[in-house]
Amino acid sequence: MNDPVEIWSYLSRAPLWWLSCTLLVYMGSDSLAARLGRPALANPVLIAVCAMSAILWTTGTPYADYFDGAQFIHFLLGPATVALAVPLHSNLAAIRRLAAPILAALLVGSAVAAISAVLLAQAVGLPENVVISISPKSTTAPVAIAISEALGGLPSLTAVLVILTGIIGAITVTPLMNLLRIRDWRARGFAVGVAAHGIGTARAFQVNETAGAFAGIAMALNALMTSLLVPIIVSWLLG
Amino acid sequence: MLAPVAILFVFQLVGEVIARSFSLPVPGPVIGLALLALTFTARPAVKQRVEPVSRVILSHLSLLFVPAGVGVIASIDTLSENWGALTLVLLVSTVIALAATVATFLLVLRWTGNGHE
Numbered sequence: 001m002n003d004p005v006e007i008w009s010y011l012s013r014a015p016l017w018w019l020s021c022t023l024l025v026y027m028g029s030d031s032l033a034a035r036l037g038r039p040a041l042a043n044p045v046l047i048a049v050c051a052m053s054a055i056l057w058t059t060g061t062p063y064a065d066y067f068d069g070a071q072f073i074h075f076l077l078g079p080a081t082v083a084l085a086v087p088l089h090s091n092l093a094a095i096r097r098l099a100a101p102i103l104a105a106l107l108v109g110s111a112v113a114a115i116s117a118v119l120l121a122q123a124v125g126l127p128e129n130v131v132i133s134i135s136p137k138s139t140t141a142p143v144a145i146a147i148s149e150a151l152g153g154l155p156s157l158t159a160v161l162v163i164l165t166g167i168i169g170a171i172t173v174t175p176l177m178n179l180l181r182i183r184d185w186r187a188r189g190f191a192v193g194v195a196a197h198g199i200g201t202a203r204a205f206q207v208n209e210t211a212g213a214f215a216g217i218a219m220a221l222n223a224l225m226t227s228l229l230v231p232i233i234v235s236w237l238l239g
Numbered sequence: 240m241l242a243p244v245a246i247l248f249v250f251q252l253v254g255e256v257i258a259r260s261f262s263l264p265v266p267g268p269v270i271g272l273a274l275l276a277l278t279f280t281a282r283p284a285v286k287q288r289v290e291p292v293s294r295v296i297l298s299h300l301s302l303l304f305v306p307a308g309v310g311v312i313a314s315i316d317t318l319s320e321n322w323g324a325l326t327l328v329l330l331v332s333t334v335i336a337l338a339a340t341v342a343t344f345l346l347v348l349r350w351t352g353n354g355h356e
Contacts, residue, residue, distance in 0.1 A: 023302070025305070030301070030302075048301075048308070049308035056309065056312075063313035070306035073302060074307060077304075079244070079251055081268035081269060081272055082250045082251045083296045087293075088272065088276050089276045092276070100347050101344045109336055112336050113336035116332040117332040120328040124324040124327065130325075147264075159307070159310070165333055168330055176338065180341070184344075187344040187345050190340065190344055191344065192337065194340045195337045198304065199304050201300065202300035202304065216297075224264070227265065228264070
């Protein structure tokens with residue numbers, strides 16, 4: 001029998017270890033959320049991230065070592081976005097029929113997400129580069145990072161703020177919509193896709209398939225809308 | 240199983256190539272999404288092949304955000320100085336954006352006289 005410390009030091013640097021660990025931790029988090037009846041606060045992303053971070057912290061593993069393995073899961077975000085073509089296509093008739101509310105809600109939602117973030121960040125006295133970094137927070141990470149970089153923000157901070165926004169949106173959407181007594185799944189899904197990109201979309205798919213499809217549409221459209229609107233909003237509010 | 244996965248990868252690849260070639264502000268996967276939806280209209284058989292794999296991936300979409308989410312904890316230093324203010328801003332702004340989007344959607348839906356699901 002070899003020394004377990006040696007085996008550990010080999011495995012902890014091999015991709016397979018952290019890849020398996022991420023999968024198992026997520027499966028555990030998801031079944032925990034399911035057993036609790038999927039309440040908003042028991043978000044599987046949030047539980048898995050906290051549990052995984054605790055494991056990394058306990059074992060003293062740097063994030064870069066972890067990401068060597070976890071990148072294979074991270075990589076699937078691209079194909080998953082392409083896979084949204086299926087629900088998008090299935091709802092094409094509904095989208096065409098609802099073109100007016102979809103475009104209006106996209107324009108208003110995207111603008112409100114950015115303007116409110118910039119104004120609030122200024123109001124609490126955050127420095128200018130942080131205000132810029134927060135402005136594209138509601139869109140999907142690759143777009144937000146590119147925008148932040150182009151406008152003079154901090155891309156790594158933007159990446160963090162985008163993920164946090166997604167988790168906040170996924171947690172708040174159900175109680176907020178119930179409070180506002182909104183029962184239209186198309187409207188609920190569309191709102192969370194605009195405000196909280198893919199993490200919100202993941203939540204929507206867990207609650208209702210129609211909501212998921214509309215969230216996916218909103219997320220894709222908002223990638224385009226945010227890259228058009230945010231540079232204008234930032235130069236207008238910070239110029 | 241293999242063909243639908245290849246379809247998703249190739250459409251992403253084509254999207255990335257288009258996005259880079261014309262330096263578009265839209266990410267490659269979003270362009271791939273649009274192209275695949277267009278392909279479904281032209282060739283309905285392609286959709287039938289991709290559908291099962293798409294359903295599996297989208298029902299576990301949450302999993303794919305875990306590695307990036309762990310990165311949030313890893314970069315806690317960037318946040319530590321302002322984390323209270325940042326969380327407050329994100330929370331309030333996200334709730335306002337959700338409410339504004341849903342309100343606009345439903346108002347315009349009513350104006351255009353199409354309230355039925």
